[in-house]
Amino acid sequence: MSAFRPLPDGVELRVKAQPKSRRPGIGGPSPDGAALRVAVTEAPEDGRANRAICAAVAEAVGVAPSAVTLTQGASGRLKTLRIAGDPARLSETLNRLLA
Template identity: 65%
Template structure:
């Protein structure tokens, strides 16, 4: 099975399955189809609030600045792709821990 990220020279593109309005915010685990990392946030999916919260949650668990995380695709969908800037050699082990 392929991991839910794609390596880039300057970081990774990460597939995310969003769960807005969650009772328990969390980052980790795979979506049921195995194609994305699950991210649950308490914010509602209005005016981009959930997207911003997901970006902040990813930055926190991956140890990068919030400005290093940007939404590439899926602004209005639960299936999203975020670009995370940084050294892929440092990001991949952290991502592997999230899906373990």
């Protein structure tokens, strides 16, 4: 199972959130390969961790923060993000992050 799937106007990406982490950043694929691990220092309160996760993913794939939106999993560790942009370029970048 892939951690992302192309859409006509972007990609849909599954992430495994790690809030309140000491070392923020993109951690590669989850052990089962079904999600991208994203660690942030923010606590999961008032949506702060969700906003930080969207910003971290936007920076990692080279899009504006406004191009990344949370579509599922606002209160859980497994989340689905929608990234707007060129699906081919985003897929190539995500394949590198998940390698």
